Amino acid sequence: MSDIEDDLFNLSPLQTTGAALAGRRLLWHLPTNQLNLMYMLAAGLVTGPQGFGRKYYLDALSTYPGWIPLFADVIPRPALDLAVSEADHLRRVVAALDLSQLTGPVRILGPDGNIHPLLFPDGLSGREQVLFVPAPLPATWIQAILFASKDDRVATEDEAADYANVPLTAHKRQVKPRLFSGGAPGLWPPAPELLPQQDAPTHDIAAVGAAIGLLFALGNRGDNLVDAARLLADPSPAEPVGSVDPAQDPLLGALHRWASPAGPDPAQDIQGRLLREILQGIVQTKERSDADPASGNLTLDPHQAVLDILAATGKNLAEDKWQAALERLAGDLRGIIGLGSDTVSDLLNRHTKPFSRGLVLFFLREDCQELVDFSQALLTDMDFVVAAVLFGARSGWMGLPAKVRAHPGLREAASHRMAALAQLNRQTELDLGPAPARIQPLRELLGPAERAWTPPQQAAATTLARHMGWGDVMHTRISLGKGDYRLQIDGRGAHLLLDGEVKAVTTEIDQERLFIRLTAAAIPVKLDAQVRAALGRH
Amino acid sequence: MAGRRFALPNIEDLSKDQERVRLLPKEGCHLIVGGPGTGKSVIALLRARRHHRTGGTRANGRQDYCFLVYNRLLLEASRELMNGAVNAHPWIAWFRSVFQSTLKRPCPITNGQSFAIDWKAVGDTIAKATDRPAPVTPFVIIDEGQDMPPLFYHALAEFGFEHFFVVADQNQQITEQHSTIRDIAYALAIDPQDRIELTENYRNFYPIARLAQEFCVADPASPCTTLPAIQPSAKTPVLVEYGEGCRWDFEEVVARILKAADRDPTRLFGIITPDNDTRVRWLNQLRSSPLVLDHGHPRIVTYASGEAQGDLRFSAGGVFVINAQSAKGLEFDVVMLADIHCYRCRPEDQNQLDDMKRRFYVMVSRAREQVVLLRQADRPCPVEVILPTDQAILRRWR
Numbered sequence: 021m022s023d024i025e026d027d028l029f030n031l032s033p034l035q036t037t038g039a040a041l042a043g044r045r046l047l048w049h050l051p052t053n054q055l056n057l058m059y060m061l062a063a064g065l066v067t068g069p070q071g072f073g074r075k076y077y078l079d080a081l082s083t084y085p086g087w088i089p090l091f092a093d094v095i096p097r098p099a100l101d102l103a104v105s106e107a108d109h110l111r112r113v114v115a116a117l118d119l120s121q122l123t124g125p126v127r128i129l130g131p132d133g134n135i136h137p138l139l140f141p142d143g144l145s146g147r148e149q150v151l152f153v154p155a156p157l158p159a160t161w162i163q164a165i166l167f168a169s170k171d172d173r174v175a176t177e178d179e180a181a182d183y184a185n186v187p188l189t190a191h192k193r194q195v196k197p198r199l200f201s202g203g204a205p206g207l208w209p210p211a212p213e214l215l216p217q218q219d220a221p222t223h224d225i226a227a228v229g230a231a232i233g234l235l236f237a238l239g240n241r242g243d244n245l246v247d248a249a250r251l252l253a254d255p256s257p258a259e260p261v262g263s264v265d266p267a268q269d270p271l272l273g274a275l276h277r278w279a280s281p282a283g284p285d286p287a288q289d290i291q292g293r294l295l296r297e298i299l300q301g302i303v304q305t306k307e308r309s310d311a312d313p314a315s316g317n318l319t320l321d322p323h324q325a326v327l328d329i330l331a332a333t334g335k336n337l338a339e340d341k342w343q344a345a346l347e348r349l350a351g352d353l354r355g356i357i358g359l360g361s362d363t364v365s366d367l368l369n370r371h372t373k374p375f376s377r378g379l380v381l382f383f384l385r386e387d388c389q390e391l392v393d394f395s396q397a398l399l400t401d402m403d404f405v406v407a408a409v410l411f412g413a414r415s416g417w418m419g420l421p422a423k424v425r426a427h428p429g430l431r432e433a434a435s436h437r438m439a440a441l442a443q444l445n446r447q448t449e450l451d452l453g454p455a456p457a458r459i460q461p462l463r464e465l466l467g468p469a470e471r472a473w474t475p476p477q478q479a480a481a482t483t484l485a486r487h488m489g490w491g492d493v494m495h496t497r498i499s500l501g502k503g504d505y506r507l508q509i510d511g512r513g514a515h516l517l518l519d520g521e522v523k524a525v526t527t528e529i530d531q532e533r534l535f536i537r538l539t540a541a542a543i544p545v546k547l548d549a550q551v552r553a554a555l556g557r558h
Numbered sequence: 559m560a561g562r563r564f565a566l567p568n569i570e571d572l573s574k575d576q577e578r579v580r581l582l583p584k585e586g587c588h589l590i591v592g593g594p595g596t597g598k599s600v601i602a603l604l605r606a607r608r609h610h611r612t613g614g615t616r617a618n619g620r621q622d623y624c625f626l627v628y629n630r631l632l633l634e635a636s637r638e639l640m641n642g643a644v645n646a647h648p649w650i651a652w653f654r655s656v657f658q659s660t661l662k663r664p665c666p667i668t669n670g671q672s673f674a675i676d677w678k679a680v681g682d683t684i685a686k687a688t689d690r691p692a693p694v695t696p697f698v699i700i701d702e703g704q705d706m707p708p709l710f711y712h713a714l715a716e717f718g719f720e721h722f723f724v725v726a727d728q729n730q731q732i733t734e735q736h737s738t739i740r741d742i743a744y745a746l747a748i749d750p751q752d753r754i755e756l757t758e759n760y761r762n763f764y765p766i767a768r769l770a771q772e773f774c775v776a777d778p779a780s781p782c783t784t785l786p787a788i789q790p791s792a793k794t795p796v797l798v799e800y801g802e803g804c805r806w807d808f809e810e811v812v813a814r815i816l817k818a819a820d821r822d823p824t825r826l827f828g829i830i831t832p833d834n835d836t837r838v839r840w841l842n843q844l845r846s847s848p849l850v851l852d853h854g855h856p857r858i859v860t861y862a863s864g865e866a867q868g869d870l871r872f873s874a875g876g877v878f879v880i881n882a883q884s885a886k887g888l889e890f891d892v893v894m895l896a897d898i899h900c901y902r903c904r905p906e907d908q909n910q911l912d913d914m915k916r917r918f919y920v921m922v923s924r925a926r927e928q929v930v931l932l933r934q935a936d937r938p939c940p941v942e943v944i945l946p947t948d949q950a951i952l953r954r955w956r
Contacts, residue, residue: 055569055577058569059569059570062568062569062570073570074573074574075569075570075572075573075574075577077574107574107578109577109578109581109582178608178611178612179581181611182566182567182580182604182607182608183566183567183568183569184565184566184567184568185568185569186569320764320789320791321763321764321765321789321790321791321792321793323791323792323793324790324791324792324793327792328790353792354792356821357792357793357928358796358818359798359811359814359815359817359818359930360814360817360818360821361813361814361817362817362821363817363820363821363851363852364820364821364852365852384821384822385822386927390822390824418568418569418570419568
């Protein structure tokens with residue numbers, strides 16, 4: 021074995037401790053540059069080059085597109101250098117990934133220079149130095165971001181602060197010069213084409229992640245939003261989730277199948293089928309824009325994609341009334357973005373079905389925050405379900421408002437869900453372990469409305485109503501013994517005078533009113549956390 | 559009324575070229591050239607933001623940089639974009655103040671007009687001055703750098719300013735005393751070959767960028783934005799003819815604009831007019847419309863140079879009616895070029911046509927999402943010759 025191979029394949033000091041003794045190294049290193057890393061953090065995914073849209077800078081991820089190369093302790097110099105080869109302003113960084121939840125088939129680079137299959141983690145001997153894991157993985161598995169120097173760390177933190185969607189500070193940042201000293205090249209880079217190219221865009225899964233985020237953000241507005249969020253968080257197609265049976269609601273059924281590896285249901289009704297086609301059409305406009313090198317930063321028009329699908333579907337429908345309905349809808353949608361003659365009230369009075377209203381909202385507003393802020397008395401929670409998935413498909417996880425993405429636990433849940441769905445779609449047989457707990461809206465945590473509250477729910481509801489100043493929701497009950505009471509009024513107010521002691525003073529919450537208030541309220545982040553704490557959810 | 563949101567860009571929003579410019583070293587002279595919508599002003603603001611945030615404050619509590627803009631409207635827009643956290647100034651007022659504080663005498667002006675700096679006298683005075691203190695704000699960021707005269711750059715260099723970040727577009731010159739890219743490069747000792755070109759569109763939606771491209775006058779010093787082939791879009795710009803023989807009259811057009819503003823009260827509509835009379839006509843009709851809307855009458859504001867100014871907020875939605883010469887550097891969600899038949903040019907005069915093209919180029923690219931051109935059907939329209947005839951680029955409606 022040459023010196024070079026010695027460096028790459030011999031045991032390093034770290035492997036003599038802990039989990040490594042059993043051959044189960046769980047922390048692996050991905051060399052990249054600061055801009056690719058920031059992109060992955062924003063996307064919520066450690067992904068192949070196609071997951072970067074039009075902004076991928078050459079790095080080790082390009083070795084076998086669609087396979088994530090992960091190194092043990094020694095990162096060969098060529099892998100570090102490749103990451104900064106494309107531009108002067110790039111800086112070497114290393115992402116340390118915690119693979120403790122990963123099980124399934126991966127590949128290793130053997131000392132013979134060949135790629136070998138390995139069942140992770142049981143098949144690890146402890147001597148492996150390079151793993152190839154099918155992309156993508158959750159970005160929340162990045163346990164730490166490692167820099168060659170303090171200056172590099174500070175400069176990267178500074179650059180990240182100029183972006184709205186890079187959660188760099190959510191990760192531990194450390195200076196580890198040793199990792200950047202660059203091991204001898206050894207067998208790196210390996211021979212080309214030893215692994216099949218399996219890279220793919222991530223807009224489809226990013227759409228599901230964004231829809232989950234939006235359904236959560238809108239979740240207090242109604243039970244249908246809660247049910248839809250529950251369905252989208254579950255990857256198994258067409259199965260009842262808790263009390264929600266997607267088979268009973270065509271639109272929810274369509275959404276559930278869209279967010280799972282299942283194909284379209286031939287028995288699906290026209291609105292469900294159309295919604296799925298429209299969601300796919302919106303995602304495809306983004307994929308086609310990325311694939312066209314001449315398109316620069318410009319994307320194809322998702323509104324046009326929707327209108328094209330409505331027109332194509334209308335032509336193929338046998339029933340005249342459906343054709344006419346789709347034509348009317350398309351005409352109104354065009355009017356929304358042009359100089360149409362309708363106000364929002366006119367449009368919602370004319371279009372009463374969630375499918376049409378979701379599209380009306382999609383044409384009325386551009387970004388997700390605008391949807392979260394949108395309020396109109398005629399709209400139902402099911403209208404918002406349709407709108408949430410449409411907006412999610414257009415914006416993707418990266419386009420969600422920072423305020424939504426930053427909700428504690430949401431990023432972990434969405435990253436895992438997106439990566440797990442991609443692994444299912446690509447049939448890699450990788451298991452990413454149990455999904456982090458789904459983040460539930462307060463409505464769900466305090467519900468269902470018809471059931472009596474538990475003491476923590478009562479306490480949480482009281483906290484909520486008190487801090488929101490919902491006087492009409494709170495009642496104070498003073499339980500008095502039998503007897504006569506006098507009302508005394510003076511300059512300080514009214515006083516009820518009674519003999520002996522008051523038995524109890526309790527605060528009661530009107531459940532029905534609280535849920536009505538919750539529908540239209542924007543709960544401050546701090547209060548949301550307080551209410552969750554009262555419920556024992558952190 | 560809900561507010562429009564100005565926000566930092568997402569990482570995917572900036573192209574690799576824009577990223578490269580964003581990460582240029584703080585020190586030195588940088589000249590960035592790009593057409594409208596290439597994001598050069600956003601990059602300049604991000605640079606100002608970084609100065610502002612990271613140790614840019616000197617011991618005396620003053621920022622070590624200044625962000626110079628062309629006029630008061632752009633100053634308002636920049637300040638709103640940065641929530642006030644930017645050391646921004648209109649360039650003329652700033653220069654006069656620098657001159658005064660450095661040489662302890664008033665800046666020479668011509669004809670008693672405070673905005674008309676006597677650059678010849680400025681140059682002579684600086685040349686004669688022996689004791690000049692180092693600049694208080696050594697980092698100078700300049701937006702729309704082509705609109706300042708070459709002697710301004712020479713004067714700054716003489717004053718000892720060393721670190722410049724200038725964004726410019728020769729295609730957007732609107733002043734008589736403008737600088738070419740070569741002028742700026744020469745004054746700041748930048749090799750013209752070292753200028754950085756931004757060619758990808760950042761701000762505009764594709765159909766807008768495509769229409770703007772039709773008005774781009776080829777100039778090797780300021781390249782036109784590169785664009786892919788025509789793509790179908792529901793938001794293709796439209797030329798609406800109103801009046802005699804058309805579906806809509808003037809009142810109906812105004813009603814539809816008000817309804818569009820009402821459908822999204824957070825959106826900012828810019829109605830750009832060719833002259834003052836047209837501006838007043840549209841403003842009065844918009845303000846006096848008796849239409850009943852979901853959100854009440856939208857905010858309708860105006861700006862005209864030399865008139866008393868009122869509400870100039872760009873952070874609120876509504877309708878902003880301005881003249882063409884005030885439009886440069888601004889940004890609206892929707893731009894309506896009102897009464898384009900009132901623009902004057904002789905089709906046989908290529909220079910006039912090129913000037914008109916440049917003006918339309920600037921106006922069209924003020925829009926983020928949509929562009930509507932409006933003209934009266936029964937009037938001659940001299941600028942028709944510069945309008946594209948391809949309906950995939952500009953739809954026609956009457």
